Amino acid sequence: HQYKKKVIEFFDGRTSYDNDYTIHRALPLLDLVQPQKGEKVLDMATGTGIIAIAVAQIVGSEGKVTGVDFSSGMLAQAQQKIEELCLQNIELIEADAEYINFNDESFDVILCSTAIVYFKDIPATLRKWYSFLKPGGIVGFSCCSEESCGAPLIIEICEKHGISLTSINEPTGTPYKCHHLLTEAGFKNIEVKTQQIGFYHNLEQAREWNGGWFHPRENPLLQVSSEQMAKLKADYRQKIEAEATEEGAWYENLTFFVTGRKV
Numbered sequence: 186h187q188y189k190k191k192v193i194e195f196f197d198g199r200t201s202y203d204n205d206y207t208i209h210r211a212l213p214l215l216d217l218v219q220p221q222k223g224e225k226v227l228d229m230a231t232g233t234g235i236i237a238i239a240v241a242q243i244v245g246s247e248g249k250v251t252g253v254d255f256s257s258g259m260l261a262q263a264q265q266k267i268e269e270l271c272l273q274n275i276e277l278i279e280a281d282a283e284y285i286n287f288n289d290e291s292f293d294v295i296l297c298s299t300a301i302v303y304f305k306d307i308p309a310t311l312r313k314w315y316s317f318l319k320p321g322g323i324v325g326f327s328c329c330s331e332e333s334c335g336a337p338l339i340i341e342i343c344e345k346h347g348i349s350l351t352s353i354n355e356p357t358g359t360p361y362k363c364h365h366l367l368t369e370a371g372f373k374n375i376e377v378k379t380q381q382i383g384f385y386h387n388l389e390q391a392r393e394w395n396g397g398w399f400h401p402r403e404n405p406l407l408q409v410s411s412e413q414m415a416k417l418k419a420d421y422r423q424k425i426e427a428e429a430t431e432e433g434a435w436y437e438n439l440t441f442f443v444t445g446r447k448v
Contacts, residue, residue: 188401189255189281192303195397197258202233210327210382210440211235211298215243217378217444218325223247224293227317229282230254230300234263234275240296241267241275250275251292253282283310290319297326299440302353305401311370318447324372330439331358333383339398342420343406346413353400363443372445383438391434392425394418 196202214236220226222245228237231252241250252275254260260277267275278285282297283304295314304310314324331337336352343350357363360377367375396414398406409417425434 187407188305188399188404192399193256195399196232196254196256200258200262202259202262203235206382206384208235210438212239213378213380213442214296214298214325214327215239217376217442218294218296218323220244220248220294225291226250226294226296227287227292227314228252229295229297229314230303231263231277232256232259232298232300234266234277236296236298237263237275237277238266238270238272240294241272242270244274246274248274251278252276253278253280253285255279255281286313287317289316290322292317293319293322295322295324299327299329301326301328302357303399303401307356307366308369311366311372315371315447320447322447323444324367324447325442325444327440327442328357328363329354330437330441331355333438333440335394335436338421338424339394342417342424345420346417348405348409348417350398350405351400351403357441357443360441363441367443367445370445371447373448374444374446376444378442380440380442381438382440383436385430385433386436388426388429388433391429391436392422394421 220240220243224244226240226244231237231254234252237250237252257279260279263277295318301307331352331354336354340350363377364375398404
C-alpha cells in the first residue's frame, strides 16, 4: 500500500505531464499495434490519455476506448483534453489497473505505455490481459532497458554505501525478457522493437536527485537517515558532474515497444 501510495502521489504531482518527450515515447506503440475503426481498446495506466485519445480518434464512433488509472490528477488532465476534443468514445475509470477486472474477450487491443514495470506481478497481469482479449486480439506495451532512466547510477552510488537496490526496469529490461514474459502468458507473433529516445539533461537539473526510488517489493532508501541521504545525494551530484559533457548530462532511455497476439 505504501508503494502504491507513493506512485499515486508522484503522478498526481505531475501537473504538466504532456510534452514532446512523453508524447514521442508513447505514440510509436500505435504504429506497431495499428488499431482499426470500430475496435474496442483498453489502455491500462492511461495517465493523461496520450495513447487513449490518439486511439479514440482512430477507432471512431463505432469503436470505444477504456482508460484505467489510479491517479486522479492524471485522469483530470485526460478528461480536460477529451472534453476539449469533444470525444464521445472514451471512458475513464479511476482504479488500480493491476486489480481491475473485465469480462473475458472484451477487447480487440490492450495497451500500456511505459507503465507495466509499476505492476507488482507482471506475469499475472499479462495472463489477465490475455483473457480480456478477443481471439486474434493484440497486446502492446513499452518499457525501458535496465540501463535506462538513471537507475544504474543510483544503484552504483547506493552500493558503495552498503545499500542494495534492484531496478524497477529489471523484469522487462531486455528484449529477451519482454519476449519471454509474453510467451509465458500465451501470446504468439511476438515482436520487440527498440528505440533510443535518450537526451541530454541540463546539468543544473540532472545533478539534483530527490532521493526517490520506486520498486514494487522493496525500497531500502525509506530507512536511510537524513545524514546518510545527504551523503548519497552528494556522491550522486559529484558523479553526474564528472560524467557530464558540454551538451549536459546524458539521460539514457533505450525503449522497447513490445507486441503479441492472442491466437
